[in-house]
Amino acid sequence: xxxxxxxxxxxxxxxxxxxxxxxxxxxxxxxxxxxxxxxxxxxxxxxxxxxxxxxxxxxxxxxxxxxxxxxxxxxxxxxxxxxxxxxxxxxxxxxxxxxxxxxxxxxxxxxxxxxxxxxxxxxxxxxxxxxxxxxxxxxxxxxxxxxxxxxxxxxxxxxxxxxxxxxxxxxxxxxxxxxxxxxxxxxxxxxxxxxxxxxxxxxxxxxxxxxxxxxxxxxxxxxxxxxxxxxxxxxxxxxxxxxxxxxxxxxxxxxxxxxxxxxxxxxxxxxxxxxxxxxxxxxxxxxxxxxxxxxxxxx
Amino acid sequence: xxxxxxxxxxxxxxxxxxxxxxxxxxxxxxxxxxxxxxxxxxxxxxxxxxxxxxxxxxxxxxxxxxxxxxxxxxxxxxxxxxxxxxxxxxxxxxxxxxxxxxxxxxxxxxxxxxxxxxxxxxxxxxxxxxxxxxxxxxxxxxxxxxxxxxxxxxxxxxxxxxxxxxxxxxxxxxxxxxxxxxxxxxxxxxxxxxxxxxxxxxxxxxxxxxxxxxxxxxxxxxxxxxxxxxxxxxxxxxxxxxxxxxxxxxxxxxx
Numbered sequence: 001x002x003x004x005x006x007x008x009x010x011x012x013x014x015x016x017x018x019x020x021x022x023x024x025x026x027x028x029x030x031x032x033x034x035x036x037x038x039x040x041x042x043x044x045x046x047x048x049x050x051x052x053x054x055x056x057x058x059x060x061x062x063x064x065x066x067x068x069x070x071x072x073x074x075x076x077x078x079x080x081x082x083x084x085x086x087x088x089x090x091x092x093x094x095x096x097x098x099x100x101x102x103x104x105x106x107x108x109x110x111x112x113x114x115x116x117x118x119x120x121x122x123x124x125x126x127x128x129x130x131x132x133x134x135x136x137x138x139x140x141x142x143x144x145x146x147x148x149x150x151x152x153x154x155x156x157x158x159x160x161x162x163x164x165x166x167x168x169x170x171x172x173x174x175x176x177x178x179x180x181x182x183x184x185x186x187x188x189x190x191x192x193x194x195x196x197x198x199x200x201x202x203x204x205x206x207x208x209x210x211x212x213x214x215x216x217x218x219x220x221x222x223x224x225x226x227x228x229x230x231x232x233x234x235x236x237x238x239x240x241x242x243x244x245x246x247x248x249x250x251x252x253x254x255x256x257x258x259x260x261x262x263x264x265x266x267x268x269x270x271x272x273x274x275x276x277x278x279x280x281x282x283x284x285x286x287x288x289x290x291x292x293x294x295x296x297x298x299x
Numbered sequence: 300x301x302x303x304x305x306x307x308x309x310x311x312x313x314x315x316x317x318x319x320x321x322x323x324x325x326x327x328x329x330x331x332x333x334x335x336x337x338x339x340x341x342x343x344x345x346x347x348x349x350x351x352x353x354x355x356x357x358x359x360x361x362x363x364x365x366x367x368x369x370x371x372x373x374x375x376x377x378x379x380x381x382x383x384x385x386x387x388x389x390x391x392x393x394x395x396x397x398x399x400x401x402x403x404x405x406x407x408x409x410x411x412x413x414x415x416x417x418x419x420x421x422x423x424x425x426x427x428x429x430x431x432x433x434x435x436x437x438x439x440x441x442x443x444x445x446x447x448x449x450x451x452x453x454x455x456x457x458x459x460x461x462x463x464x465x466x467x468x469x470x471x472x473x474x475x476x477x478x479x480x481x482x483x484x485x486x487x488x489x490x491x492x493x494x495x496x497x498x499x500x501x502x503x504x505x506x507x508x509x510x511x512x513x514x515x516x517x518x519x520x521x522x523x524x525x526x527x528x529x530x531x532x533x534x535x536x537x538x539x540x541x542x543x544x545x546x547x548x549x550x551x552x553x554x
Binding site for chain 2: 149154157
């Protein structure tokens, strides 16, 4: 029992779990773009960095309240998400992937060369505003919002875009608009995540948000289950905590993640929980027990 | 009574190939019209032009007297034209119910804010969508499969689901692209009755089909296409006995 209390109150572990929650928010955003709407986004960390720098500069230089600067960071990231998405929306698959990857690099290089962000030295002395409580509340809030999105006309339209764009257009869905909206929401979440990150570690520099970070986020979503919210939670939890408790995972992280991705693609391309819709399973069981009736009365 | 749909001098050229040329026809509300012709005649191309997937190179399309030429597919669905696809384009990993709910997209409004907040009428709209989806599924007889994934349905059921999904948008004009393909005689009979029932609900129907018995049994009017042009048009009896049509399908008698 004592050991349990020791673990739960240990500052280091609390930091690890808080960090995991921060990444989870960005991963949930990526899940919306790539898992639900089916659009490749290989530079997601760039939006974290936009949110991180924006919110850090606002709290440090303008002394804005933390939550407000967090929101501003998210909105700034979403703005750039839209700016990138609009010209790119006619690109398919691989080409969109390359474009998002390129944008990720551009953002990193821009921050390295900007004076106000501290260039390659980075930004230090960021006040510590992020704690487990804030992160926990935001994680719960965003998961709740994303579930609502999934089970709505908006979410169904996003899924339709993923499944078959031509059929979606023929059902009256303006696929361009919905793709851009999904990028806006997904990058907003990444921006919030970046702001939380900055005010947790108190120091950020452009190298933190390079392709390696984007690849980590992609792994959280893909291995956990593309398109599945519990899958993203599982993927982020397992892959964030594993390096902490298993030393070899820490040292060979990139190697192991790469290998895991390959194995997943071969044996279970949907990820661990991908394609598993618990809500649907429950409804199916409930349907079998009831006599057949007209479909009505909510879903 | 102005025609529901009017195609005026429609042509479309892809690269160097003229796929259809000088297409002129009118459809009246409430009719069942079939578009037939040998393979490659341009029937699906005509469908794709009406439904907005292709923009014609020249000519105009009028729907309820509104010029819809070149309008995007998602707008055309909003005007009241819905379609099915020849090679089935269902949302495979979604449930039967969700596929049909997406059919209602154009008759509903809630966006992302509505999804999260569920304020002001969004809940009512969702109930309405579910009700409408249920009605469409009942018309095609798939109500008991609503939680199945679309990809797990039998081929015949997938075709029915495509029709239910198109019906969900309460269209004025329904375009059916080879709805009977791959069906056996019993299924075709059921399909004919379903189409007649849909027509009795007030929906105007334009369909492409290869099965002549099916076409003759259900159509008020038939248009025959060959090499991208209309070669004949009339009632089933007129078209059946038209020598030009017979020649297009069977070739000329050797002298």
